[in-house]
Amino acid sequence: MAARVRECTVCSEMHHVHVLGPANGPLGAGLMFIGEAPGRLGAARTGVPFSGDQSGLRFQRLLQAAGLRREDVFITNAVLCNPLRGGRNRPPRAGEIACCAAWLRAQIDLVRPRLIVTLGVAALDATRAVATHDYRLACDAGRPLPWDGRVLVPLYHPSPRTAGRRPLERQVEDFQRLGLMARTALAADPDSPCR
Numbered sequence: 001m002a003a004r005v006r007e008c009t010v011c012s013e014m015h016h017v018h019v020l021g022p023a024n025g026p027l028g029a030g031l032m033f034i035g036e037a038p039g040r041l042g043a044a045r046t047g048v049p050f051s052g053d054q055s056g057l058r059f060q061r062l063l064q065a066a067g068l069r070r071e072d073v074f075i076t077n078a079v080l081c082n083p084l085r086g087g088r089n090r091p092p093r094a095g096e097i098a099c100c101a102a103w104l105r106a107q108i109d110l111v112r113p114r115l116i117v118t119l120g121v122a123a124l125d126a127t128r129a130v131a132t133h134d135y136r137l138a139c140d141a142g143r144p145l146p147w148d149g150r151v152l153v154p155l156y157h158p159s160p161r162t163a164g165r166r167p168l169e170r171q172v173e174d175f176q177r178l179g180l181m182a183r184t185a186l187a188a189d190p191d192s193p194c195r
Helices: 002-006 054-066 094-111 121-130 160-164 168-186
Strands: 031-035 074-077 082-085 115-119 145-147 150-155
Parallel strands (some): 031 074
Antiparallel strands (some): 145 150
């Protein structure tokens, strides 16, 4: 799948540095995080989701607050290429999310997580492109919701820009609750690394 993704050039305005491979996490992980897009200074540069930039540092801190380890979860994005505008990151457009929806569906089918956590609006929109729902981040943040035979938990993106909408302290609390949810939801699965 990673080799096929690397050949994709459908979205003309994307910087085609595809981030999908072993650094995303283990197949069979019980917990999958979906972010927005590989950041210019982060995953697009390092090849590792949520690493190398401020969002990556905050994500690591939030994972620790949840009692989770990066090597036990699968981390991907709504789009697998870096969207740029004037050399800077920009949010992925609806059409770009729609174009990448088949890749997201394929990753979900391959990993088979029981719990999916979306990080930000673009990630939540991406799950809607895979299997319809009417969840909204502002109303449903932190709530475990039924979706596509799994549990979906919408959370805010760990970017420092999110602080105006969800301060870091609130995000830490969200992730602490997520850690409890993950341990409860995955406790019955002895093969899950997220116990």
